[in-house]
Amino acid sequence: MAKLLYTRFYCLCIIMTVTTLSANAGNGTVQPKQFNLNAFIRASVQVFNGNAVKAETFPEQLKSKTANTVCVCEIMQLRNNNVQISNVAVFAEKTNKGNMGDGYKMAERMISRERKQMKQVYFDAVKTNARMAVATNCLTLYMKLKETTPELKLYDILDANSK
Helix, strand or coil, X not given: CHHHHHHHHHHHXXXXXXXXXXXXXXXXXXXXXXXXXXXXXXXXXXXXXXXXXXXXXXHHHHHHCCCCEEEEEEEEEEECCCCEEEEEEEEEEEECCCCHHHHHHHHHXXXXXXXXXXXXXXXXXXXXXXXXXXXXXXXXXXXXXXXXXXXXXXXXXXXXCCC
């Protein structure tokens, strides 16, 4: 019985050592990447039954679509020991059910929680450069911001409807 426990313990130590040695914090770090909506839609053309015309017109339909949602956005500068990333956008979207003020507050709280999580887990410094709140969906706001600021990076679109 003791031999079995020693064997399991040594195997666990070996696995932990190999895992620790293979972990790196260089170019393999987690960081926001550029999101291209048009490329995503073209890659997902099977959702539109293979019709390329629908795939090309879909982003324009999203831009013109009226929505009953509110979107709060923060554009941040993130820094850790390995990298500094500018123009990172975090969005939070909340369905408007009559009281816009409550929707904005919930979305702002969601972004605040995400900022705290980012600072605790991934980054040493999280600095907010800009903050905005708009009565539209977050995808439309992101696409409008992307047109004016091409170097903008999408971190996440949070769902503030969930608690």
